[in-house]
Amino acid sequence: MSHLSPECAPFNIGRHRIGPNQPTYIVAEIGINHNGDFGAAKKLIDAAAAARVDAVKFQKRHLPSLYREDVLNETGKYEQHFQYMIPILKKVELAEAQMAELKAYCEHVGLAFLCTPFDLPSADFLTRLDINAFKIASADLTNTELLTHVARTGKPIILSTGMSYWREVEAAVALLRRQQVAFALLHCRSVYPVWPREVNLKMIMKLSRFGCPVGYSGHDIGITIPLVAASMGACIIEKHITLDKTMAGPDHKISLEPYELKRLVRDIRVSDQAMGKNKRFLLRGEIINRELFAKSLVADRDIAAGSRIEPHMVIVQGPGKGLPPNRRDDLIGRFAVRDIPAGDFFTEEDVGETLSPNFKNTFRTNWGLICRFYDFEKMQVYNPKVIEFHLAEKDFNFEFKPHQPCDQQLIVHAPDYMGAHLLDLCSEDETARQVSVQMIARTMDLTRRLAPFFKGRPKVIAHPGAMSLNSKLSADKLRANLTRSVAALRCEDIDLLLENLPPYPWFFGGQWKGNYFMDAGEIHDFCTANGLGLCFDTSHAALYCNAKDRQLTHFIETIRPHIRHIHFADAYGLDGEGVQIGEGDIAFDEIMPLLADYTGTWVPEIWRGHMQNGRGFLLALEKLKPFGL
Numbered sequence: 326m327s328h329l330s331p332e333c334a335p336f337n338i339g340r341h342r343i344g345p346n347q348p349t350y351i352v353a354e355i356g357i358n359h360n361g362d363f364g365a366a367k368k369l370i371d372a373a374a375a376a377r378v379d380a381v382k383f384q385k386r387h388l389p390s391l392y393r394e395d396v397l398n399e400t401g402k403y404e405q406h407f408q409y410m411i412p413i414l415k416k417v418e419l420a421e422a423q424m425a426e427l428k429a430y431c432e433h434v435g436l437a438f439l440c441t442p443f444d445l446p447s448a449d450f451l452t453r454l455d456i457n458a459f460k461i462a463s464a465d466l467t468n469t470e471l472l473t474h475v476a477r478t479g480k481p482i483i484l485s486t487g488m489s490y491w492r493e494v495e496a497a498v499a500l501l502r503r504q505q506v507a508f509a510l511l512h513c514r515s516v517y518p519v520w521p522r523e524v525n526l527k528m529i530m531k532l533s534r535f536g537c538p539v540g541y542s543g544h545d546i547g548i549t550i551p552l553v554a555a556s557m558g559a560c561i562i563e564k565h566i567t568l569d570k571t572m573a574g575p576d577h578k579i580s581l582e583p584y585e586l587k588r589l590v591r592d593i594r595v596s597d598q599a600m601g602k603n604k605r606f607l608l609r610g611e612i613i614n615r616e617l618f619a620k621s622l623v624a625d626r627d628i629a630a631g632s633r634i635e636p637h638m639v640i641v642q643g644p645g646k647g648l649p650p651n652r653r654d655d656l657i658g659r660f661a662v663r664d665i666p667a668g669d670f671f672t673e674e675d676v677g678e679t680l681s682p683n684f685k686n687t688f689r690t691n692w693g694l695i696c697r698f699y700d701f702e703k704m705q706v707y708n709p710k711v712i713e714f715h716l717a718e719k720d721f722n723f724e725f726k727p728h729q730p731c732d733q734q735l736i737v738h739a740p741d742y743m744g745a746h747l748l749d750l751c752s753e754d755e756t757a758r759q760v761s762v763q764m765i766a767r768t769m770d771l772t773r774r775l776a777p778f779f780k781g782r783p784k785v786i787a788h789p790g791a792m793s794l795n796s797k798l799s800a801d802k803l804r805a806n807l808t809r810s811v812a813a814l815r816c817e818d819i820d821l822l823l824e825n826l827p828p829y830p831w832f833f834g835g836q837w838k839g840n841y842f843m844d845a846g847e848i849h850d851f852c853t854a855n856g857l858g859l860c861f862d863t864s865h866a867a868l869y870c871n872a873k874d875r876q877l878t879h880f881i882e883t884i885r886p887h888i889r890h891i892h893f894a895d896a897y898g899l900d901g902e903g904v905q906i907g908e909g910d911i912a913f914d915e916i917m918p919l920l921a922d923y924t925g926t927w928v929p930e931i932w933r934g935h936m937q938n939g940r941g942f943l944l945a946l947e948k949l950k951p952f953g954l
Contacts, residue, residue, distance in 0.1 A: 334537060336481050336507035339437045339457045341379055341874070343481075343509060344538045348874060349555045349593050351378040352439060352460075352563040353586060354542075358576055361417040366427055369566055372583035373436060376590045380437035382460055382563065383427065386418055387446040413574065421450055428454055439483070445474055452478050460563075463487035463515045463542075466497050476504035483561065484508055485542050486532065487515030498535050509538040509561055512554075518579045519544045526550070529557050544579050548589040555593045556600065562593060598898065612933060619645025621670050622653060628665040633658065639671070646936070647671050672937050684708065684946050688954045691734060691926040694942055695935065698725040703938050709733055711926045712779070713786075716740050721767060727778040734926060735779035736890060738786040739768040747832060749790030750810035751803040751841055761790065762810050769819055776818075784820040784890060784926070786860045791841035792830065803841040804851060811855055822889050823852075824860040828872040829900040836900065843869045845883035858889030862930070864903055867896035867911045877911065881919045891920075891927035893949060903932030905941065906948040917952040927954065 335344025343350050353373035359366035366383075373381045388397060392411070395402060400411045419427075424440070431438040441460045442448035448471065451459065459475045463485040466472075475482060482501065486494050494510070501508045512528045524545060532539045540561025541554035551562045565580035581589060607615065625640045636657055641650045647670025648656065655676045662674060673679075684692065685708040693711025696704040698720060704712065713736040714720075720740075741748055743764055750765070752758040765787050776783045791803045807823075814821060825848055828839045842848060843865070852859055861884060870877045895909030896902060906913065906929070929949065934941030 334507070336509075336538070338380070338439075338481055340876070341437070343560055345560070347560065348597050349559065350380070350540070350561045351590055351593060352380045352382050352561065353378045353566040354382050354563050354580075355566060356382070356384050356441075356576055357413070357417040358565065358567045358572075358574060358580060359417065359419070360572065360574055361419065363419065363423050363427075365568060366419065366423075367430060368568060370427065370431055370434060370436065372568070372586065373566055374434040376566075376583065376586040378436065378586070378590055380439050381431060381566075382439040382441065383419075383424065384441045384443065384462075385424065385447040385451060386414060386443045387450075388415060388418065390444040390446050410575065417574075424450075425454060428456065442471070442475065445471065448475050448478075452480075456480065458483060461485065463489060463513050467493050469500060472497060472500055473504065476501055476506040479506065481507040481509070483511060483540070483563075485511045485513040485515075486528075487513030487542070494532075498537075509540055510535065511540045511542040511561060511563060512559075513542040514544060517544050517575060518546050521545065521550060524550055526554055526557055529554060529559055533558070546579060548581065548585055548592065551589060552592050552596060556596045562589075564589065615645045617644055619643065620650050621645055621647035622650060622656060623647065624665045624667055624669050624671065626667045628661050630661050630664050632661050634661060634675075648673065648675065652676060673940065674937070687946070687950060690924055690954045692946070692954065693733065693736070693926060693928045694939060695738075695928050695930060696939075697935070698723055700935060700939075701725075701727070705731070705733075707939070707943070711736060711928060713738060713928050714775075716768060716771075718743050718764075721771065726775065729778075731779050733779055734781040735772065735776055735783040736786065736926065736928075737768055737772045737775070737783065739765050739788070741788055742832065745833070747790060747792055747837075748788060749792070750787065751789055751791040751798075751807045753798070753802060753806065758806055758810060762813050765810075765814055765821075769814065769816075769821075772819055782818075782820060784822055784860075786822045786824055786890065788826065789823050789842040791826070791839065792832070792837040793840060794835065794837055797838070798840040800841050800847065804847070807841070807851070808855060811857065820858055820889060822858045822860040824892070825862055825865050825869075825884070827862075827865040827868045827900070827902055829868070830902070831900065839869075844873075845875075845880040848884050849887065852884075852887040857887070859884060859887040860890045860892065861888045862892040862894070863911060863916070864892070864894035864896040864909075864930070867909070868899055868902060871896070871910060872899045878915055878919060881916055885919065888920075888923065889925055891923070891925070892930035893927060893945065894930045894932075903930060903934075905931055906945045913949075913952065917954075921953070923954075 335342055341350055355369045370381055400408050428438040437457050439458055439460050440451050440456055441462050442451050458481040460483045466489045510532045512532055529539050538560040541559040542563040543551045551564050555562055565576050566586050567577045567580035570577050620641045620643050623640050623642045625638055628638055634656055656671055691710045693709040693713055694704045695713045695715055712733040715738045718740045748761045748764055749757055750761050769785050772783050772785050789807050826839045826842050828843055830837050866880050867877050870880055895904040895906050895911050897904050897909040929942045929945030931941040931945050
């Protein structure tokens with residue numbers, strides 16, 4: 326995953342974003358390794374698709390435009406390398422109709438079709454073919470005529486910089502900027518093969534000074550050098566593919582065979598995940614370990630409100646649930662803003678870091694807070710319009726009811742698990758499915774008992790389930806079971822909402838795999854068929870889009886008609902769930918306009934947001950203020 330300058334100007338090639346903090350764009354260079362055999366070209370596309378690259382690249386030449394007649398027809402007059410290459414180029418050139426068919430085949434198997442034009446007629450043909458981007462070979466970096474011609478199409482350009490002096494690279498960049506076309510530069514060494522001592526990957530960082538995406542086009546042997554380039558921040562990795570390295574032709578020996586390409590793609594994707602982003606936030610496991618092993622500032626005696634906090638009143642003890650020890654100087658000398666009993670943790674509130682206690686007139690929509698029965702009254706003081714109770718199984722044995730009528734609308738979130746088992750309305754185990762249905766029915770009955778104390782029609786939120794530890798489950802069976810489960814529930818007086826799910830959630834100390842109700846299309850289809858509303862979790866959706874390389878904006882546009890309640894949280898990577906707003910991957914300035922007409926209910930759902938009297942939730946509300954909810 327690229328980590329070049331954040332000022333780098335990203336661009337799209339089809340559905341893929343090229344630039345900083347994006348998945349590495351992997352191109353399988355077929356070039357002329359099909360040896361003029363159309364069938365072999367399709368096999369190479371199949372191999373590239375099986376390796377899960379993003380694109381394949383071919384080459385296109387109009388030889389009469391590219392070379393003088395005597396070079397083509399009297400090759401013996403020229404040096405040995407002309408005598409070797411010209412007959413090969415004449416043999417391997419595919420017809421335009423074949424190239425068009427290969428492009429269609431690429432699109433059929435889910436790959437982008439890229440191609441290098443070596444002359445103006447070839448560039449014009451590819452323009453008519455409507456390719457997503459042009460690749461310009463190193464040899465044409467100084468070919469201002471071709472560069473200008475291709476730039477004027479408006480298509481993005483990927484430009485290799487092999488066999489070029491620095492001043493020539495600068496001139497090419499200046500030309501492309503004048504043409505106002507999106508472009509990327511590839512570091513390249515134009516020898517076949519290039520040895521590790523000659524690769525000079527530090528040029529990736531030097532090329533990044535131009536403020537454009539930078540990649541690596543490899544003529545090296547094996548997969549190590551491209552993998553290192555990706556870990557250094559190369560946005561694009563281009564590597565030749567062949568069916569057999571022993572075949573006749575100039576590029577086969579420096580190419581990867583299909584099994585090697587699979588390994589390269591696999592390892593780059595691992596590298597992408599390991600690189601992460603240049604944002605610092607704590608993983609869930611780190612937060613848990615911080616609470617367990619870190620220390621806090623603790624009151625050594627009762628401190629009355631208004632008293633000056635003196636050094637002898639403060640000790641350092643675990644766990645790490647309060648103000649950390651490095652804030653001691655901020656605390657000493659302040660006057661207590663509350664009665665602090667001996668043994669209580671000092672918090673940010675005690676050093677003057679308070680948040681607005683009242684958001685009553687801040688939002689135009691029906692905002693709310695999440696709570697449990699035991700902290701309901703603490704959350705009520707913030708005057709939310711909505712209260713969402715998150716139940717655990719033990720809460721059914723807790724005799725709870727408000728002391729007086731409440732101004733909030735009631736939402737109840739069913740338990741995620743029962744004992745040592747996940748709630749699973751999709752389960753293929755009929756007993757497990759029935760027990761899960763009964764749990765939702767109990768949640769709805771509890772909601773009916775509480776509803777008279779609250780305003781409006783209550784809502785119940787349920788996770789569909791469909792999780793597994795190792796195996797992949799059948800979406801068709803899961804959908805059918807979920808349909809049966811929903812049909813068994815009585816919903817005439819309650820809005821039952823299913824919540825979209827993340828791809829790799831953590832339960833019981835392990836990471837599970839989601840199998841259903843994650844994709845926007847399948848959610849839309851299910852809600853439409855069953856007349857159900859959706860609890861839209863922004864964090865879950867972003868994690869799924871990250872995992873599947875989808876656009877979150879498109880996800881929201883697809884499911885928007887079904888949204889009846891929203892959980893707002895940020896997300897990081899593939900499993901960083903419930904991150905504070907602004908600390909993850911979600912571009913809220915891009916997605917919030919899609920919800921501009923939303924008038925339903927919503928809550929911030931930040932992991933551990935309930936601690937310190939809901940401080941995480943309140944901070945999320947502050948961060949959501951600018952979006953006009």
